[in-house]
Amino acid sequence: MALDGCGLFCKYTLVIFNIIFAVVGFVFLGLGLWLRFSDNNRTIFQVQELNSSAFVMIVTILMALGAVMLIVLV
Numbered sequence: 001m002a003l004d005g006c007g008l009f010c011k012y013t014l015v016i017f018n019i020i021f022a023v024v025g026f027v028f029l030g031l032g033l034w035l036r037f038s039d040n041n042r043t044i045f046q047v048q049e050l051n052s053s054a055f056v057m058i059v060t061i062l063m064a065l066g067a068v069m070l071i072v073l074v
Contacts, residue, residue: 020068
């Protein structure tokens with residue numbers, strides 16, 4: 001079954017959005033992992049304690065959001 005103009009447009013639009021969501025999901029997950037396990041980000045964000053509850057909570061949410069985006073993508 002061949003797709004006409006509108007069908008092709010919808011197909012390629014979905015593919016492009018899937019690629020965008022995959023890239024954003026990997027960026028969120030990678031950024032969260034880097035922030036959580038890197039030792040040199042204390043000076044970047046002026047965090048007094050790297051294990052402060054607000055910092056850890058925000059980084060955990062960032063990692064979870066990236067993981068959920070990648071799971072939903074599949």
